Amino acid sequence: MSKLLSIKNLRVRFRTKSPLQAMLQKIDDPYIDAVRQVSLDIKQGETFTLVGESGSGKSTLALAVAGLLNAAEGQIKFMNEDVTSMTSSQIMAYRKKISFIWQNSIGSLSPRMSVGSLITEGYKIHNLKDRDLKMEADRLLKLVGLPTNIKERYAHELSGGQARRVGVARAIALDPKLIIADEPTAGLDVSVQGEILNLLNKLKDDLGVSLFVITHNLNIVRHISDRTAVMYLGRFVEQGQTDDIFAKPRHPYTLALLSANLTPYPEASLKNRIELKGEVPSLMNRPNGCEFHTRCPFSSKHCDNEFPPIHTFDREQILTCHYPLNKN
Amino acid sequence: MSENVLRIRDLSVNYQTDRGVLKAIRHVNLDIPKGSIVGVVGESGCGKSTLITSIIRQLDDNADIPNGSIEFEKQDLLKLSLDKMRNISGTKLSIVFQDPMSTLNPVLSIGRQMIDIQYRDKISKKRKKQRSIDMLTKVGIPDPRNQLNQYPYELSGGMQQRVSIAMALQAGPSLLIADEPTTALDTTLEVQILKLLKDLQEEMGCSILFVSHHLGVIAELCDHVVVMYAGEIVEHGSTYEIFNNPAHPYTVKLLECDPASISKKQRLLPTIPGEIPDLINLSGGCIFKNRCDQSIDRCDKHTPLLNEFNKNHFVSCHLIES
Numbered sequence A: 001m002s003k004l005l006s007i008k009n010l011r012v013r014f015r016t017k018s019p020l021q022a023m024l025q026k027i028d029d030p031y032i033d034a035v036r037q038v039s040l041d042i043k044q045g046e047t048f049t050l051v052g053e054s055g056s057g058k059s060t061l062a063l064a065v066a067g068l069l070n071a072a073e074g075q076i077k078f079m080n081e082d083v084t085s086m087t088s089s090q091i092m093a094y095r096k097k098i099s100f101i102w103q104n105s106i107g108s109l110s111p112r113m114s115v116g117s118l119i120t121e122g123y124k125i126h127n128l129k130d131r132d133l134k135m136e137a138d139r140l141l142k143l144v145g146l147p148t149n150i151k152e153r154y155a156h157e158l159s160g161g162q163a164r165r166v167g168v169a170r171a172i173a174l175d176p177k178l179i180i181a182d183e184p185t186a187g188l189d190v191s192v193q194g195e196i197l198n199l200l201n202k203l204k205d206d207l208g209v210s211l212f213v214i215t216h217n218l219n220i221v222r223h224i225s226d227r228t229a230v231m232y233l234g235r236f237v238e239q240g241q242t243d244d245i246f247a248k249p250r251h252p253y254t255l256a257l258l259s260a261n262l263t264p265y266p267e268a269s270l271k272n273r274i275e276l277k278g279e280v281p282s283l284m285n286r287p288n289g290c291e292f293h294t295r296c297p298f299s300s301k302h303c304d305n306e307f308p309p310i311h312t313f314d315r316e317q318i319l320t321c322h323y324p325l326n327k328n
Numbered sequence B: 001m002s003e004n005v006l007r008i009r010d011l012s013v014n015y016q017t018d019r020g021v022l023k024a025i026r027h028v029n030l031d032i033p034k035g036s037i038v039g040v041v042g043e044s045g046c047g048k049s050t051l052i053t054s055i056i057r058q059l060d061d062n063a064d065i066p067n068g069s070i071e072f073e074k075q076d077l078l079k080l081s082l083d084k085m086r087n088i089s090g091t092k093l094s095i096v097f098q099d100p101m102s103t104l105n106p107v108l109s110i111g112r113q114m115i116d117i118q119y120r121d122k123i124s125k126k127r128k129k130q131r132s133i134d135m136l137t138k139v140g141i142p143d144p145r146n147q148l149n150q151y152p153y154e155l156s157g158g159m160q161q162r163v164s165i166a167m168a169l170q171a172g173p174s175l176l177i178a179d180e181p182t183t184a185l186d187t188t189l190e191v192q193i194l195k196l197l198k199d200l201q202e203e204m205g206c207s208i209l210f211v212s213h214h215l216g217v218i219a220e221l222c223d224h225v226v227v228m229y230a231g232e233i234v235e236h237g238s239t240y241e242i243f244n245n246p247a248h249p250y251t252v253k254l255l256e257c258d259p260a261s262i263s264k265k266q267r268l269l270p271t272i273p274g275e276i277p278d279l280i281n282l283s284g285g286c287i288f289k290n291r292c293d294q295s296i297d298r299c300d301k302h303t304p305l306l307n308e309f310n311k312n313h314f315v316s317c318h319l320i321e322s
């Protein structure tokens, strides 16, 4: 499989104080690093999932990939083109190749627009006048398994599952190469969730798109994803093949995350639960040494003063830790 | 005999729509025993939020309640004036939503908001502040005295959710309603919040009505589980019974669809074929009949009733009755 997206050493910053406030309060660097030193590759036709701590920068990373936030450092290459040095008209063309599915699909759909105009809105935004919008709408609705007469309905008249499908139809309208789905199934029951994920999987096979899925739901990650990255305080602490991550988590945070996954089925539970101590540190005040050491149940010598080395295991399982778990 | 904090009888809720009357909830009976945690699960659109908003009297404008009663501490909430209702909600009856920012005010400090919600109490501001600090300590917010000066957006999602729980519990409610309070959180925070809810519930003796699509969370937290389908309660029972001995065909299928229950990796996830019936044009008989693979003649004509199937376990299905 060839590389679709390749990110090297990405950093995304947010300003936390206005220049005046910063001057008055004598803050030299009034920024936080929401994403720091992130490197990843997504291959064509691959499903890449991103899991991790709430507020660790997952959505920020996705927005930067889509060119909606600027990188402070690092490189984003998409089909071998350097996104970070594109002109604004190039960025416009680039954005057509990437589309989003948001968590709150009813909320993100405009209530005044019919389903038909919602799913063909992209053609208008990108000035594709040659398309027959009615035909396109029918084609897209069929692809996502909705009846074509749903075109005349409005967003609030749809069920949760239907609204998600409309969101998917919108996302594939411009023949994207990459679909970014931020919590695509949160708030859905397990059956409708299955339908949406099966649909995404089918589109992936039929249209050859790659998927970048962000979620807190580890149960779906295990089934649908090829590769997984685990994020903590803006960094990837571990990434690798999804099967390896679940079978042999090597970073203590990954283990904590997996082991906290609740299930009514003891025989299918992921790991024995380990508890994290303390609080998630603030991005304004990153811990020294390994940034996870304040909460790590296994922290030991060097963890509180030396930044951990990067280890690479078989099958490209990469992690940053002084004392990786499951060594053999 | 255990006392009930909440007793819902024969509750129905209709929405007026362009296509006609949508019967979102029909003839629902539900008891929440004092000091217990009751979970509600069911298909997206089965009426969970409608049920909750009818309890707190915040249904959408196009809704009406043709019949039913919601008895809370010996009074029917549906008969109360809106003024009286406002006195109850936020004190004896509290709610926590999925998005903590829907209850927190972004432009006021945490401390200001926590003091403001105590406006009914005739005590000094200093005591109110102390109480707020105590409550933040209870929900595990470090350094609570300083946190009072923070604004909600300066806190992480998990901290915001803990603050909203602190505010919901501050007045010592007898019933806490929680609508998917942990869906937006990572698993480690989710476990922390659930543990917190359970500890506080035990300590303060309140009851909780907990809505979630996450079956693992329901199993971990709840004493009793209610399964809804298309506006009706089709099964309810102790958590053990529902997960180990599910009886209604819908419940059985729902549990089978949970990807957590499938230990071997599979790309194609199970789903329940077919669609939820149109709540505007309901035909008689069993509500699940068009998706049930075991349906018999009776299911077409007669609506099944909730019957005791096992100790502390009720099911509404003709296959079980016969």
Ligand SMILES: Nc1ncnc2c1ncn2[C@@H]1O[C@H](COP(=O)(O)OP(=O)(O)OP(=O)(O)O)[C@@H](O)[C@H]1O
Residues within 6 Å of the ligand: A014, A015, A034, A052, A053, A054, A055, A056, A057, A058, A059, A060, A061, A283, B157, B184, B186
């Ligand atoms: N526009 C912004 N300005 C300043 N800070 C921001 C902004 N957007 C996000 N942040 C901060 O950046 C960090 C990362 O946020 P982000 O939304 O990317 O996290 P996330 O991993 O998607 O979290 P969640 O799991 O809760 O969705 C957080 O600390 C957040 O408060």
Ligand SMILES: Nc1ncnc2c1ncn2[C@@H]1O[C@H](COP(=O)(O)OP(=O)(O)OP(=O)(O)O)[C@@H](O)[C@H]1O
Residues within 6 Å of the ligand: A158, A159, A160, A187, A188, A189, B015, B016, B017, B022, B024, B043, B044, B045, B046, B047, B048, B049, B050, B051, B060, B062, B279
């Ligand atoms: N204001 C409204 N007008 C018309 N129909 C409505 C309105 N609010 C809800 N409904 C309909 O009532 C039914 C029940 O909706 P409700 O939001 O209570 O379901 P839910 O179980 O909370 O779903 P979810 O799991 O998606 O949150 C659905 O068919 C929904 O489309």
Ligand SMILES: [Mg+2]
Residues within 6 Å of the ligand: A058, A059, A060, A182
């Ligand atoms: Mg996010």
Ligand SMILES: [Mg+2]
Residues within 6 Å of the ligand: B048, B049, B050
């Ligand atoms: Mg709801």
